[in-house]
Amino acid sequence: MRAILIGFMGSGKTTVGRLLAAGLATKHADLDDLIVQRAGRSITTIFAEQGEGYFRQLEHQTLLQALETPGILSTGGGTPTIAMNAISLKQSTVPVIWLTASDQTTINRVKNDTSRPLVNELDTGALIALKQRRQALYAAAADLTIATDQLTPQQIARQIQQWLNQQPVALQA
Ligand SMILES: Nc1ncnc2c1ncn2[C@@H]1O[C@H](COP(=O)(O)OP(=O)(O)OP(=O)(O)O)[C@@H](O)[C@H]1O
Ligand SMILES: O=C(O)C1=C[C@@H](O)[C@@H](O)[C@H](O)C1
Ligand SMILES: [Mg+2]
Numbered sequence: 001m002r003a004i005l006i007g008f009m010g011s012g013k014t015t016v017g018r019l020l021a022a023g024l025a026t027k028h029a030d031l032d033d034l035i036v037q038r039a040g041r042s043i044t045t046i047f048a049e050q051g052e053g054y055f056r057q058l059e060h061q062t063l064l065q066a067l068e069t070p071g072i073l074s075t076g077g078g079t080p081t082i083a084m085n086a087i088s089l090k091q092s093t094v095p096v097i098w099l100t101a102s103d104q105t106t107i108n109r110v111k112n113d114t115s116r117p118l119v120n121e122l123d124t125g126a127l128i129a130l131k132q133r134r135q136a137l138y139a140a141a142a143d144l145t146i147a148t149d150q151l152t153p154q155q156i157a158r159q160i161q162q163w164l165n166q167q168p169v170a171l172q173a
Helices: 013-024 031-039 043-066 083-091 103-110 117-121 124-141 153-165
Strands: 003-006 028-030 072-074 096-100 144-147
Touching: 003 013, 013 028, 013 072, 013 153, 028 031, 031 043, 031 072, 043 083, 043 117, 083 124, 096 124, 096 153, 103 124, 117 124, 144 153
Parallel strands: 003 072, 003 096, 028 072, 096 144
Antiparallel strands: none
């Protein structure tokens, strides 16, 4: 069983992806972690030393590799908002699940974590404006959308698992 989780920073892609993979007894990969392994540096360091453009190149190359690998993939918050990634996601047959969260929930979940360069750089208003600009791009990539505000990660993973089980066998591969 395969699935790709997309959504803004703090929507729970990493947290839910791990639980979903465990529930399905399959592997979990996190695109941000794969990028860090590949670069041998943290995302903050990549942004600071080589800039966001270089990060996006690495992200695209790493996404192409990850799409060849079975299991659950948690993407980075910006992944489907880059055109060449959106095209790669559309071309793959793997179901794409969009996790959403309200602006306030998003801020609460990311505000005390310094590992996201865009959260460190942007004030609250600019972060929410970025989230709003990205909405249509997530929506265009998504096969299923789940609002996460009132759900635990475990409940979200269970909802996704139930939905995957209802999909045609060709999409479950
Ligand atoms: N449904 C939820 N309920 C409560 N807290 C949550 C939920 N989902 C995620 N969190 C918490 O929000 C924080 C961010 O979650 P996580 O790192 O999984 O987000 P992400 O979507 O992977 O973000 P990024 O795009 O930066 O990789 C974590 O502290 C996590 O425990
Ligand atoms: O939303 C974004 O653009 C990002 C989200 C994180 O997952 C990382 O991929 C990085 O911090 C950029
Ligand atoms: Mg993550």
